[in-house]
Amino acid sequence: MKRLLSTFALAGAFGLCAFGAQAATKLEQVKAKGFVQCGVSQGLPGFSNPDDKGSWTGLDVDFCRAVAAAVFGDATKVKFTPLSAKDRFTALQSGDIDVLSRNTTWTITRDTSLGLNFTGVTYYDGQGFLIRKDKKVNSALELSGASVCTQTGTTTEQNLADYFRANNMTYEVIAFATNDEVVKAYDAGRCDVLTTDRSGLAGERLKLTNPDDHVVLPEIISKEPLGPVVAHGDDQWFDIVKWVLFAQLNAEELGLTSKNVEEQVKSATNPEIKRLVGTEGKFGEGMGIGNDWVVAIVKQVGNYGEMYDRNVGPDTPLKLARGVNALWNKGGLQYAPPIR
Amino acid sequence: MSLTFDDGTFIRNEMVQPLPPPRRQVGALGWVRENLFSSVLNTVLTLAGIALVALILPPLVRFMILDAVWTGENREACLGPEVGACWPFIKAKFGQLIYGFYPIDQRWRPNIVFAAGILLMVPLLVPSWPLKRLNSFLFFVIYPVVSFVLLTGGNIDASAFLFEHFGLIHSFVGDVTMAGVNATFWVDYVLTAIAAAAFVGGLLALLGGSGTGAARTTLWVFLAFGALVLAWDIDFGLPYVETRQWGGLLVTLVIAVTGIVASLPLGILLALGRRSQMPIVRLLCVVFIEFWRGVPLITVLFFATYMLPLFLPSGTNPDALLRALVGVALFSAAYMAEVVRGGLQAISKGQYEGAMAMGLTWSQMMRLIILPQALTLVIPGIVNSFISLFKDTTLVLIVSIFDFLGQLRASFTDPNWATPVTLYTGFAFAGVVYFLFCFGMSRYSLFVERRLNTSHRR
Numbered sequence: 001m002k003r004l005l006s007t008f009a010l011a012g013a014f015g016l017c018a019f020g021a022q023a024a025t026k027l028e029q030v031k032a033k034g035f036v037q038c039g040v041s042q043g044l045p046g047f048s049n050p051d052d053k054g055s056w057t058g059l060d061v062d063f064c065r066a067v068a069a070a071v072f073g074d075a076t077k078v079k080f081t082p083l084s085a086k087d088r089f090t091a092l093q094s095g096d097i098d099v100l101s102r103n104t105t106w107t108i109t110r111d112t113s114l115g116l117n118f119t120g121v122t123y124y125d126g127q128g129f130l131i132r133k134d135k136k137v138n139s140a141l142e143l144s145g146a147s148v149c150t151q152t153g154t155t156t157e158q159n160l161a162d163y164f165r166a167n168n169m170t171y172e173v174i175a176f177a178t179n180d181e182v183v184k185a186y187d188a189g190r191c192d193v194l195t196t197d198r199s200g201l202a203g204e205r206l207k208l209t210n211p212d213d214h215v216v217l218p219e220i221i222s223k224e225p226l227g228p229v230v231a232h233g234d235d236q237w238f239d240i241v242k243w244v245l246f247a248q249l250n251a252e253e254l255g256l257t258s259k260n261v262e263e264q265v266k267s268a269t270n271p272e273i274k275r276l277v278g279t280e281g282k283f284g285e286g287m288g289i290g291n292d293w294v295v296a297i298v299k300q301v302g303n304y305g306e307m308y309d310r311n312v313g314p315d316t317p318l319k320l321a322r323g324v325n326a327l328w329n330k331g332g333l334q335y336a337p338p339i340r
Numbered sequence: 341m342s343l344t345f346d347d348g349t350f351i352r353n354e355m356v357q358p359l360p361p362p363r364r365q366v367g368a369l370g371w372v373r374e375n376l377f378s379s380v381l382n383t384v385l386t387l388a389g390i391a392l393v394a395l396i397l398p399p400l401v402r403f404m405i406l407d408a409v410w411t412g413e414n415r416e417a418c419l420g421p422e423v424g425a426c427w428p429f430i431k432a433k434f435g436q437l438i439y440g441f442y443p444i445d446q447r448w449r450p451n452i453v454f455a456a457g458i459l460l461m462v463p464l465l466v467p468s469w470p471l472k473r474l475n476s477f478l479f480f481v482i483y484p485v486v487s488f489v490l491l492t493g494g495n496i497d498a499s500a501f502l503f504e505h506f507g508l509i510h511s512f513v514g515d516v517t518m519a520g521v522n523a524t525f526w527v528d529y530v531l532t533a534i535a536a537a538a539f540v541g542g543l544l545a546l547l548g549g550s551g552t553g554a555a556r557t558t559l560w561v562f563l564a565f566g567a568l569v570l571a572w573d574i575d576f577g578l579p580y581v582e583t584r585q586w587g588g589l590l591v592t593l594v595i596a597v598t599g600i601v602a603s604l605p606l607g608i609l610l611a612l613g614r615r616s617q618m619p620i621v622r623l624l625c626v627v628f629i630e631f632w633r634g635v636p637l638i639t640v641l642f643f644a645t646y647m648l649p650l651f652l653p654s655g656t657n658p659d660a661l662l663r664a665l666v667g668v669a670l671f672s673a674a675y676m677a678e679v680v681r682g683g684l685q686a687i688s689k690g691q692y693e694g695a696m697a698m699g700l701t702w703s704q705m706m707r708l709i710i711l712p713q714a715l716t717l718v719i720p721g722i723v724n725s726f727i728s729l730f731k732d733t734t735l736v737l738i739v740s741i742f743d744f745l746g747q748l749r750a751s752f753t754d755p756n757w758a759t760p761v762t763l764y765t766g767f768a769f770a771g772v773v774y775f776l777f778c779f780g781m782s783r784y785s786l787f788v789e790r791r792l793n794t795s796h797r798r
Contacts, residue, residue, distance in 0.1 A: 043753030
């Protein structure tokens with residue numbers, strides 16, 4: 001009997017943290033529990049990393065806050081689950097998280113075979129090269145015969161091989177198991193070039209003894225569009241997450257910033273801005289959230305440009321120029337469908 | 341003095357003072373000759389050892405102390421060609437390394453838990469201090485409950501959950517709450533307790549055992565569990581801190597201590613079960629032990645965290661830390677069982693036979709004769725398991741629980757502290773912290789061994 005009871009006790013303890021309500025749609029579920037559960041990385045400089053105060057910061061993190069602002073009108077109603085590269089999709093499939101915003105490259109395999117939907121591109125990344133300034137190399141096409149440091153078992157190595165073969169260049173690869181080893185080897189001069197995603201290069205550069213002696217070459221040899229992901233099966237939620245990013249891009253395009261958004265709500269005459277801030281039309285309601293969703297996003301998180309500058313922009317230690325991530329009308333790739 | 345006779349006979353009537361031993365055999369010099377340079381091999385080993393220390397120690401001291409940076413606000417302080425450890429980084433991240441993402445204004449709660457843990461554990465570990473029984477009761481029964489309530493915030497509505505899922509009268513009455521207490525649950529609970537006690541008592545009385553004794557035991561179990569539920573349910577006004585926000589050393593210690601405390605009794609039970617005469621019990625124990633020993637801890641954690649929710653009925657989503665805790669505890673219990681079994685097998689048959697000849701029951705024999713000897717024999721093995729468990733806790737990082745090392749790794753990615761030495765500084769600090777804990781455990785085990793094992797000492 002005692003044994004039976006202890007079994008019951010164990011079962012009870014097991015279920016204690018159960019979520020009570022089972023709502024029909026993802027949006028209702030999220031609203032019922034009162035926060036957005038967002039999967040981020042376990043630490044990637046500028047995209048998601050804990051700061052000195054122990055709160056998560058970064059571009060991916062701020063996107064999650066924007067989703068929370070859209071759904072609840074409150075950017076703080078979000079909780080973060082740090083995930084490793086291996087278990088990020090499992091966590092999304094099992095419903096452990098609502099949104100995955102973890103520097104995930106959008107590829108056809110992931111989009112079509114894992115039961116997931118990519119909602120957009122928050123950052124156009126691509127593989128690049130870091131080299132010492134005193135090597136006097138200005139283009140990756142001059143790298144023939146170079147020794148290249150990279151991490152084993154990643155797509156980086158494959159892209160590298162493809163690029164050098166396509167351009168009829170020779171190279172020697174020096175591969176290491178972890179990123180930190182790669183950086184140390186490069187810093188110690190064991191190879192001429194270090195290659196990884198350009199956003200990563202900016203972070204790695206800071207770990208070098210003299211960061212200013214190194215330069216990132218202009219060539220990008222692979223496409224790595226990074227974006228948020230949601231699970232299949234709920235188109236309304238998919239729409240909301242998708243349009244949060246579009247709203248941030250539209251806000252930047254129309255000059256809406258966290259400083260002037262409230263003023264614009266009152267005084268805007270431009271119909272595009274009026275539709276964006278919800279004084280005209282009922283676009284928010286159409287998605288099942290408030291009509292002032294964009295105001296909440298821009299006020300609390302900022303438009304895309306503000307989000308970018310705060311986390312990875314030229315004034316941060318990472319010093320990443322906008323480049324291809326500039327708006328389409330400023331020579332970049334970031335383009336959002338209109339709100340109308 | 342001495343006497344000299346006329347015939348030249350010389351008689352000494354006093355002992356000659358012994359000469360001091362040769363100087364090369366006493367004092368520091370003698371010790372060195374005896375212990376360090378007694379043979380060729382010994383001399384070579386000594387010189388190699390000195391060379392090794394000379395090779396490692398100076399750069400270590402230079403990095404950790406002499407060249408180290410002690411003050412600074414961000415990465416700028418730790419840049420430079422000849423910079424050692426970047427201690428301001430550890431200082432800036434210290435709170436996170438200890439508490440993880442635990443809210444800063446609530447950190448007094450883990451502080452109390454730490455302090456109470458030390459206050460209760462130290463007297464328990466010092467053998468000469470009195471009140472061991474009360475102390476263990478406080479440490480093993482009261483302390484976990486208090487810690488749980490303090491760390492999570494309590495008020496988790498356990499009664500409502502139990503009532504909904506196991507309540508006998510739930511379908512007739514529904515929830516009635518009086519003064520914040522789920523009244524119907526407690527009515528139901530008391531009824532269940534009485535019914536269960538009557539049932540057990542009646543059954544045992546029918547079978548010819550002591551009915552009242554069994555009924556009383558059942559009531560006690562219900563009483564204890566009821567007290568637990570009540571403690572969980574009371575609203576102390578503490579804000580809820582979910583386990584996702586825990587991290588750092590707090591999580592390392594929670595997992596290690598829970599694993600250690602749970603694995604020893606479980607392991608002893610499993611070891612006894614494996615050596616039991618009862619075939620079903622033996623089979624179950626063998627299957628359990630071999631299953632858990634055959635699966636890597638990483639798989640266990642991964643399964644518990646990501647696979648389990650897929651199999652459980654939707655809506656039940658056990659807490660991630662709880663899942664990892666149960667996984668670690670069961671895993672280490674299986675290893676502990678084999679350690680204890682080793683001790684049991686080392687006890688000669690005569691001890692069992694002697695105990696039985698004295699007319700002791702099985703449980704008396706185990707408790708008074710066999711286990712004390714067996715456990716004493718395997719103290720090194722047990723502590724080995726504890727230490728490896730303590731270090732294995734770092735594996736929870738793969739299921740996104742940030743223990744001490746995980747929190748450190750996350751801190752490395754802060755671009756405000758990215759310097760060439762950040763990585764080395766962090767791991768040097770982690771090494772010191774882990775060493776302190778593991779070395780402490782190992783010294784304590786040596787102390788206990790020496791105390792208990794006097795007869796076997798060489």
